[in-house]
Amino acid sequence: MRESQIMKIHYVTGIAALIVVAVHIMMRLIMPYNMSLEYENVVANYHNVPYVLLLESILILIAIHGFNGLRVILLEMRQGRNWEGSITVLTIAAMIAIIGYGTRTILVANGLEMGQ
Amino acid sequence: MEATDRNNREGLKAWLNPSRYGAERISYWLQRLTGVGLLGYFIGHVYETSSLTQGPDAWAAMLELTQTPMGHMILLLVIGMSTFHSANGIRLIFTEGGKGLGKPGRPDYPYDAVSLNYRQKSGIWIALILAAAAMLFGASVLFGGE
Numbered sequence: 001m002r003e004s005q006i007m008k009i010h011y012v013t014g015i016a017a018l019i020v021v022a023v024h025i026m027m028r029l030i031m032p033y034n035m036s037l038e039y040e041n042v043v044a045n046y047h048n049v050p051y052v053l054l055l056e057s058i059l060i061l062i063a064i065h066g067f068n069g070l071r072v073i074l075l076e077m078r079q080g081r082n083w084e085g086s087i088t089v090l091t092i093a094a095m096i097a098i099i100g101y102g103t104r105t106i107l108v109a110n111g112l113e114m115g116q
Numbered sequence: 117m118e119a120t121d122r123n124n125r126e127g128l129k130a131w132l133n134p135s136r137y138g139a140e141r142i143s144y145w146l147q148r149l150t151g152v153g154l155l156g157y158f159i160g161h162v163y164e165t166s167s168l169t170q171g172p173d174a175w176a177a178m179l180e181l182t183q184t185p186m187g188h189m190i191l192l193l194v195i196g197m198s199t200f201h202s203a204n205g206i207r208l209i210f211t212e213g214g215k216g217l218g219k220p221g222r223p224d225y226p227y228d229a230v231s232l233n234y235r236q237k238s239g240i241w242i243a244l245i246l247a248a249a250a251m252l253f254g255a256s257v258l259f260g261g262e
Contacts, residue, residue, distance in 0.1 A: 011205075011209050018202050029257065098159060
């Protein structure tokens, strides 16, 4: 993939992440902040399908944007075929790992009992 | 020639060299620092949230660790970083699209670059002011006693 296409993806994921994170933060403010962090309220969030989809989209968008940003920084510092290849592989692996780990949390929390 | 002998590879030294700073360089530096900071927070937040899957006790233990004055200060820093990174990032998207760069002109002394104009500087200042305002709002929520 060309670098110009990757940068377009970087910008699109950045703008999209800004929107979904704003909704995520607002969900913390619809009730007093401390109350929104109570176990039952947080588990209830994970039973709300549109909110679960929002969380998954945040996870994917920020993982792509963040790890590509890290890749760009590391490629600005140093260039070379091996370096560029290694950094690309490592950042993609880290991106997949964090998306997998976060998705696991979402799926398990979705199956939790409200009063557990 | 050895790749390490290339004299255009200053690496981190070039990135951090303060003798080349203008507003645009500070914004370049802040955009990267805030980006790395936010990525670190994102990874920590995903890990922190996973304690939910181990039940109410694990969740309460994690909250005891993070919902402290120090935890709130870190969260305030994250609010400031994310606001600056977003606002400055939008400026950079416009800039890459050629908006706000001005028209190319004849290079006359003192050779100020047309692209480094008041529109760009205003954008950087707006990003900084928005970050400060978001941190103030965040402080009112986190330390507001609700």
